[in-house]
Amino acid sequence: MSAITTEIFNQKLLEVILAHNKEFTERLIENSHNQTFFEITNNSEHGDLTTNFAMMHAKSLKMNPIKLAEILVDGFEKNKKELFIKDIKIAGPGFLNLYLDESFWHKTLVYIKSNLKGYGFENIGNGSKANVEYVSANPTGPLHIGHCRGAIIGDVIASLYGKMGFDVTREYYVNDAGGQIEQLVYSVESKYREKASINPNEQDITYDGQYINDIASELFEKYRDLLFEETNYNKIIKDCAISHILNLIKQDLNKVNIKHDIFFSEASLLANDEISKTMEYLKEKKYIYWGKLPLPKNQEDIDLEQREQDIFASTMFGDDIDRAVSKEDGSHTYFASDIAYHQNKISRGFSKLVNIWGADHAGYVKRLQGAVSALSDGQAGVDVVLCQLVRLFRDDKPVKMSKRNNDYVTIGEVVDEVGSDPVRFMMLYRKSDAPLDFDFVKVCDKSKENPVFYVQYAYARIHSVIRNWNDENNQDFISNFNRLEVDFNMLNHSQEIALIKKMSYFPVLLKNVVITNDVHRIAYYLHDLASDFHALWNLGNDNENMRFITSDDKKTLQRLAFIYLVSQIIETGLDLLGVSYPERM
RNA sequence: GGGGGCGUAGCUCAGUAGGAUAGAGCACCAGAUUCCUAAUCUGGGGGUCACAGGUUCAAAUCCUGUCGUCCUCACCA
Numbered sequence: 119m120s121a122i123t124t125e126i127f128n129q130k131l132l133e134v135i136l137a138h139n140k141e142f143t144e145r146l147i148e149n150s151h152n153q154t155f156f157e158i159t160n161n162s163e164h165g166d167l168t169t170n171f172a173m174m175h176a177k178s179l180k181m182n183p184i185k186l187a188e189i190l191v192d193g194f195e196k197n198k199k200e201l202f203i204k205d206i207k208i209a210g211p212g213f214l215n216l217y218l219d220e221s222f223w224h225k226t227l228v229y230i231k232s233n234l235k236g237y238g239f240e241n242i243g244n245g246s247k248a249n250v251e252y253v254s255a256n257p258t259g260p261l262h263i264g265h266c267r268g269a270i271i272g273d274v275i276a277s278l279y280g281k282m283g284f285d286v287t288r289e290y291y292v293n294d295a296g297g298q299i300e301q302l303v304y305s306v307e308s309k310y311r312e313k314a315s316i317n318p319n320e321q322d323i324t325y326d327g328q329y330i331n332d333i334a335s336e337l338f339e340k341y342r343d344l345l346f347e348e349t350n351y352n353k354i355i356k357d358c359a360i361s362h363i364l365n366l367i368k369q370d371l372n373k374v375n376i377k378h379d380i381f382f383s384e385a386s387l388l389a390n391d392e393i394s395k396t397m398e399y400l401k402e403k404k405y406i407y408w409g410k411l412p413l414p415k416n417q418e419d420i421d422l423e424q425r426e427q428d429i430f431a432s433t434m435f436g437d438d439i440d441r442a443v444s445k446e447d448g449s450h451t452y453f454a455s456d457i458a459y460h461q462n463k464i465s466r467g468f469s470k471l472v473n474i475w476g477a478d479h480a481g482y483v484k485r486l487q488g489a490v491s492a493l494s495d496g497q498a499g500v501d502v503v504l505c506q507l508v509r510l511f512r513d514d515k516p517v518k519m520s521k522r523n524n525d526y527v528t529i530g531e532v533v534d535e536v537g538s539d540p541v542r543f544m545m546l547y548r549k550s551d552a553p554l555d556f557d558f559v560k561v562c563d564k565s566k567e568n569p570v571f572y573v574q575y576a577y578a579r580i581h582s583v584i585r586n587w588n589d590e591n592n593q594d595f596i597s598n599f600n601r602l603e604v605d606f607n608m609l610n611h612s613q614e615i616a617l618i619k620k621m622s623y624f625p626v627l628l629k630n631v632v633i634t635n636d637v638h639r640i641a642y643y644l645h646d647l648a649s650d651f652h653a654l655w656n657l658g659n660d661n662e663n664m665r666f667i668t669s670d671d672k673k674t675l676q677r678l679a680f681i682y683l684v685s686q687i688i689e690t691g692l693d694l695l696g697v698s699y700p701e702r703m
Numbered sequence: 704g705g706g707g708g709c710g711u712a713g714c715u716c717a718g719u720a721g722g723a724u725a726g727a728g729c730a731c732c733a734g735a736u737u738c739c740u741a742a743u744c745u746g747g748g749g750g751u752c753a754c755a756g757g758u759u760c761a762a763a764u765c766c767u768g769u770c771g772u773c774c775u776c777a778c779c780a
Contacts, residue, residue: 455780578740
């Protein structure tokens with residue numbers, strides 16, 4: 119593939135610098151995780167492409183940055199023509215600015231056209247296995263809106279990784295062991311007793327709500343009042359409750375188009391003895407020791423007693439204190455099963471692990487990363503993406519949620535009210551480590567303050583133009599698009615060129631998002647791209663020559679092909695975000 | 704008290720892993736539709752990037768401290 123992209127400038131720069139200093143260049147290639155030197159400018163005074171290379175590396179080359187820039191200029195001067203360079207300038211303290219011929223941007227469109235649906239994606243993963251674990255809410259009740267944010271972010275990260283060459287597994291860790299599940303069983307049992315007119319339990323129940331009632335009914339219908347005749351009635355209740363609730367959760371996730379590949383059971387780790395095996399392994403490695411934890415500071419009012427127990431040395435990995443893996447009764451802690459769970463992931467061959475968590479688990483990050491590092495001798499790592507709270511509003515008034523009274527808004531309720539697209543887009547239209555305010559009224563608003571419709575509208579407008587042209591010419595533009603040969607050489611308005619430059623940033627964006635997991639940037643990019651398109655559209659209102667469909671057939675075809683490519687990037691982006699792209703609105 | 708997130712325009716927030724004159728939406732003011740979808744666009748005012756130091760040729764961005772705010776804190780999951 120003889121691709122004409124901004125990549126050729128990065129390669130050229132390496133060539134130039136290699137000729138100047140071989141040893142330095144080899145070191146550079148070895149140590150640098152990213153050999154992108156040129157950035158696309160957003161200020162035309164700085165040319166089309168710019169690099170700060172001379173300033174960045176002047177010191178290690180023991181050179182004056184301007185001198186270094188001059189060497190680069192010499193190197194690029196020699197290939198000016200084939201690199202579409204009109205002018206090269208050194209600016210400021212050592213920026214190297216390239217001014218390109220418009221034909222370069224026209225070639226860029228040809229390149230985008232040849233890739234079409236695959237444009238923007240790069241094989242970074244090279245087939246390696248990635249595991250994205252998200253939602254993982256306890257199966258003790260339906261999902262509330264707070265879970266939704268992490269669910270969507272995880273889903274988009276997984277989609278993106280899949281497109282960038284990773285073999286992705288979307289996983290949900292089901293905490294079907296431990297005290298909260300016992301509470302759930304107890305709550306269901308109490309409801310069942312009511313229905314079966316069996317003498318009631320004495321303690322208050324933790325979980326309540328329609329779903330508890332439904333589970334109890336299910337049990338009553340099956341066993342009438344004879345459930346306790348079954349020797350394993352506790353397990354029967356547990357299995358029934360968990361499968362019922364997981365079904366609710368899956369239904370809700372379905373409403374926002376989220377599907378996991380694997381629901382991994384915590385209880386299965388216990389059943390397969392994986393937890394104790396993993397603990398033994400870490401004891402051998404001396405990462406787990408028998409000892410006492412210090413009492414927590416400033417919590418003297420709590421009556422705590424120090425005792426000896428198994429402790430994971432998470433301070434070796436930057437945690438503040440070491441963490442217990444066994445409880446007083448000898449059973450393992452949640453952390454212990456989580457360590458075993460991650461051992462399981464590693465043994466399944468995943469080289470990339472990503473966990474999406476609520477910000478209330480922030481304090482848990484270091485110990486888990488420490489554990490993964492200990493398990494893999496530093497070979498594996500785990501990315502943890504923390505999501506801050508979602509605050510619900512209705513017309514600027516806060517919507518109260520109380521988990522205790524089961525008085526919270528479920529994902530299903532929200533989606534039923536406003537639809538999947540706005541929910542997904544709004545959840546992605548904020549960086550994950552900042553709190554997010556979600557207003558039912560504003561999210562439904564079909565115009566201002568709602569970026570999702572703004573982006574979709576640009577897409578719909580493009581398809582509207584194409585429909586009009588089809589009708590006038592009695593042809594089908596899109597189905598003939600692959601065969602269409604265009605060189606785009608009549609696109610020379612500054613706003614057209616600016617839009618092409620923005621299109622050529624798309625692959626850079628996706629690459630960065632894979633590295634940082636900042637999926638919100640895809641949403642912002644699409645908004646930005648749509649904005650440029652809308653501006654271009656409106657140019658045609660004032661100036662008939664700037665309309666997409668003109669009296670010049672050749673120009674019209676070029677412009678239609680151009681905006682169709684814009685729509686393809688919007689489509690690719692929205693598809694990654696799991697948002698629809700209707701051709702009519 | 705320890706740990707972490709956040710602090711950018713009147714409001715809600717972006718800011719491409721340090722770069723050139725800090726951006727967008729909303730709100731406010733003034734305009735654009737006989738014509739491809741006005742769910743759109745154009746122009747205008749609006750900033751000590753919380754504060755103080757430090758590193759650097761270059762800091763909203765990195766480091767230290769202070770203030771404000773939110774989350775979290777032993778064998779809950």
